Amino acid sequence: MPKVLIVDDSSVMRKIIQKNIKAAKLVVDEFVEAADGKDALEKIKGGIPDLILCDWNMPNMTGIEFIKTLHSTGEYSNIPIVMITTEGSDSMRQEAADAGAKGYVTKPFTPDQLSAELGKFLMVS
């Protein structure tokens, strides 16, 4: 019963990501949205997702701060996280990987790019 948490300060982007996941026929039962890292931590306490898709630049708590905070607890460190961000530099990709991100997609993405990356974590119906 895959549950996906989408963390992005743009509500439009959260919807675009969901739309692309559905169009790619990737199996998701429930989408949960969060507007920043702090909000995401609260949402996770309400139910552990199977996959987290996370923006980098957000107010209150950025994506990288969120990953580091999440992984510092240990409890949630096995939830795969894919960064979806405009930040595409090698150093930022490396920082995300070092912090524990399992995947990376740069905006703007094509539907194929997104589904190829998320297909590593979600089944196709």
Ligand SMILES: [Mg+2]
């Ligand atoms: Mg943002």
